[in-house]
Amino acid sequence: MPSLQSVISCLSDYDPGALPVAQANQIIGELVEPVRGTEQVALRAALDRVLAEDVISRLDVPAHDNSAMDGYAFASSELAVGGNVALAVVGSAFAGAACEQAVARGQAARIMTGAIMPAGCDTVIPQEFVDVEGELIRFDAKAVRAGDNRRLRGEDLAIGQPALAAGRILQPADLGLLASLGVAEVKVRRRLRVAFFSTGDELRSIGEPLDAGCVYDSNRYTLHGMLRRMNVDLIDMGVVHDDPAALEAALRSACENADAVITSGGVSVGEADYTKQIMAQLGDVTFWKIAMRPGRPMAFGRIASHGHEALLFGLPGNPVAVMVTFYHFVRAALHRQMGAKVAPLPLMRVRSAQAIRKKPGRTEYQRGILAPAPEGGWQVSITGQQGSGVLRSMSEANCFIVLGHEQGMVAAGDEVEVMLFDGLM
The missing domain is CATH 2.40.340.10 (MoeA, C-terminal, domain IV)
Structure with a gap:
């Protein structure tokens, strides 16, 4: 795993006092590595989990050529005569069963959506385009083309075809796709563990009296909400006051129990020097003034304690700046750490x-x-x-x-x- 300083040393125009957003994201992207742990989970428990390996189709979906409509199946050669086509109806095909009656020239079979196409039939005309006269149907040859309304075997997925790629965050449609392949369990990356806390003597938790000059801590609630949407395991460590020993203890505890640590406050110019000193002494950490608004001050790197290592994101203290820096730096980094392959959101x-x-x-x-x-x-x-x-x-x-x-x-x-x-x- 590369060190932060080795990544930074490769950038000729690196300036931590005026760092462009794109360059900050480049540095973060090069330093972050995915977690390695995986687990097998039942399909119903796999929503929003990160797929750990490619899923290869073990069957053809659909398993047979079948009808995409309720109507009548026949051979497309019947259309060659043009004009008004008349066919005798010989049997029916329902979903889950094949048509037992052979369909010969001049004949058609009643067929339902999802039913297997009868042998010799390659086209389905929807029932609304047909006039029924006893056991005979009539329709205009121009109402349908050869091969219409037929789903081919393996059209969705063929045996041996990749169904889902590793790194995908599983969505409801993916669960249905896996179910259609008969997959009951999938291998996913283990959940990321993220610890977070706010810093500052002026902060109070909800329920505490609000003394003069104090404010309720909103950052932990926005962070909690943003992280919950990412389906990670949360460790809410509350408010850590401006005390060197308390801050060091909190960072060590967070590092020993989480893969990533997010703090808010304590990284701006003019804030207590010991905050930066403790962060730096615990690992490979840099402090940036990013060329952005809001959210200029930010700390980033790795910290370690008793053999455990975690990513560190030291975010600003202002509430909007916390959200902006989270969405434009932390979110992508956590996705990468989760092993998720997520495309940038479009503009x-x-x-x-x-x-x-x-x-x-x-x-x-x-x-x-x-x-x-x-x-x-x-x-x-x-x-x-x-x-x-x-x-x-x-x-x-x-x-x-x-x-x-x-x-x-x-x-x-x-x-x-x-x-x-x-x-x-």
């Missing part, structure tokens, strides 16, 4: 409903509301005050307005990039 380009102030040289994540524009299409507007302490700006938003590193002022009507919260949160 949409839409019109800005208003002017937005922006300085080149940093990436900004404004909180926005994406809505239909009066003239058609989509537009986005900011949620009001964008301060890193205004948590309401996140609660009211449905997207990030992502203003790139080199971008300057935005005029009303200009196109901007947005990242939807749907799929992120």
Whole structure:
């Protein structure tokens, strides 16, 4: 596993005092390795787990050519005559059973959705396109083409074909796909263990009296919610006050019991030096001022205690900055540590409903509301005050307005990039 310093040494333009977002993510990506433990779980327990190995189809799905519609099966050669086709109905095919009667030239079989295609039949005409006259059906040859409404054997999956790739976070459709292959259990990566706590003498937990100058700790609740969505095992360590011994004990305990440790507060300029000193003395840690807004200060690296090692993410203390840095740095790193292969979320380009102030040289994540524009299409507007302490700006938003590193002022009507919260949160 590479050291943090070896990764950083390869970057000629590395500046921890003004680190671009892309470079921070590059460093994190190169340092993070997936956990190795795996386990077998029942299919019903596999939702949102990370698949540990490729799943190869052991059967053809479907197992036979079958009908995709309720209608009548016949040989497509009957269409060659054109015009009005008349066929005698000889037997029926139902789902789960084959048609026992042979279908000869000039004949058709009544067939239901999912039923095996009778021998010699390759086409199904839906029942609504057919006139029934006793044991005879009539239809226009132009109403159907050869091979219509027939699902081929192995069309979904063929024997030996990869069904799902390792690293996939299993979704409901995946469970159904595995069930269709007769898979009862799957091998998944073990759940990631993540410890988190807040730092600061001014913080109080809910239920404690709120003294003058103190605030309730919201960061642990947003972190708890964001981590729960990632299906990891959580270790909530509460609030750690500004005491060197308490902080060291908390970091050691977190490191010995978790794969990753997330703290909020204590990494900004002007905060207690011992916070950074203790983080650094426990491992390979760097402290960044990232060229972004909100969320400039951040610590990242590995810490170790009594033979145990964990990733460390030291996030800012302001509530919005905690969420922004989590979504744009920590989330991807934890996915990688889980062994999950997750594509970056797409960015949409839409019109800005208003002017937005922006300085080149940093990436900004404004909180926005994406809505239909009066003239058609989509537009986005900011949620009001964008301060890193205004948590309401996140609660009211449905997207990030992502203003790139080199971008300057935005005029009303200009196109901007947005990242939807749907799929992120």
